[in-house]
Amino acid sequence: MNGALFARTLAWQRLRWIIVSIAIFGWGILIPVVYAAFSDVIRDLANSGAFPEELLSFGSGSLFTLPGAVTLGTQHPLVLAMLGIFAVGATSTAIAGERQRGTLEVLLSRPISRTTVYTSITAGLLLVVASVLFTFLAGFVVGAAIQGVLDELPIEHMPMVLLNGLLLWGAFATFGLAASVSFDRPGPAIGLTLAYLIVNYFFEILGSLWQEAEWTQEFSLFHHFQPAEILAGAVDPIDFVILGATFVVPIVYALVVFPRRDLAAPA
């Protein structure tokens, strides 16, 4: 890994990193507040049968329990957008963008192998994704403490939740980077990564709202992010294996493909 490139990768993200971190910390605080304020109401609604339970949940999350609220908070479209800025936007433009601008050849004319370029950028962007996730969970804990419901949140399992989340969003990030090393322009790389994210999200939400389509959730990476189960002490290693594999395979692909690509002069 190259320290200068790693530092520069972080520096490129600096402004949006700060803004998103503040926003997602606030969102993290808000979820326990909503849980404390509305969970009884929602539970009563569910028990009354006035609304199907599926409509009172979201994806694999719900407001019935505080751990369920963690899942709900991380699967909300707002979080998807905030984390997507880095896991989709920054990753898929990282190398394809440099290639299109013509700065990649200035970079590669230095004594750095393409493998080093890839690993330095990947490490930088994964650090950003991890820090944003951490900030969300930190906000969540702070929110739970403010609402006095911290006793419902087994803090000791939170590192495992962070790891689970990092594998999920890391899988999208490494996919974005694999797309980025494959194209000469960022457009196709962004499109492909965004499609990957949306299809996964669609399968998860579709399965949660429509019982006949519940099987689609198995094909969604989001379904293998299970903070509620982890916080309940029931870690399913299969979830980690699946997310781990989808995290690693794009890295292996990029490490094989990028050094072998011909980089003709930018158009």
Add this chain to the structure above:
Amino acid sequence: METPDAVISTRGLTKHYGSVEALTDLSLDVRHGEIFGFLGPNGAGKSTTIRTLLGFLHATHGSATVLGMDVASESVEIRRLTGYLPGGIALYDSLTGEQVLDYLARLQGRAPYRRADLVERLRMPQADLRRRVRDYSRGMRQKIGVIQALQHDPELAILDEPSEGLDPLMQQAFYAILADLRAEGRTIFFSSHVLSEVERVCDRVGIIRHGRLMAVHEVRELLARRRRRVSIQWRGAAPDASTIPGLVDVTVDGDRLFGTLHGDVSEFVRAVASPSLEDLTIEPASLEEAFLEYYAEEPPTPAAAAPSEAT
């Protein structure tokens, strides 16, 4: 066979993109301490050659070494000792010129020994270096490009259209920098389609066409071989032109004779020197004519494919 002091050496270097032959059977040696001009129009294969030497492209066939190292397996080490200026360089617009140079120097891993001198000679004041690159003119970007390529004092500089965008004054300063580098034993591989600058700066020139190396010559030798337009005026009748060595395409207009001179100028001058000679004009030999001669020929005939001819 490779020239012993070759800094760049290619043997049968070939790059095909599918059915497109971007570079075919390039065998070339660039000697230590010379400025080598690589001439050809757009699309001739100059950039493909450079990109293959730097490891951006992988050769379809053939081999190449730079500073004695194989371009396929030792590319990183080659780039440690090389400075590269891409054609139409792109820089990080959101950084200042100084930040770009610092960043690239850190990536290079060698201290920017020459930066202060280059900055001064290319007239890049601190105030300009502290402005963002997005506010730079094309000439200023090119100056930053030149500085980043040379600031770490590379053994070999590979420069793709280096004077593009520089004003005439800065071009002179740039040529002086190249001359100093050569005097210090550095090697410069210089791609250009500006014939006048190649003629002025380079020791040798390679001419590439349709991805094939057509010829490699000493610039002096090339110029000496060139045809020159001559005009001679005598008092009285003109002598028999057939007795003047090297003079062809002769036309006579009154007491003035026009023709084209091939070969040795001194022999020609001796032959025409007489008390009745009133005026003699010999136009300077131009590399452009030599260049156009290669490009006028159809179909392409690779004249310098054999390594011994291309050294």
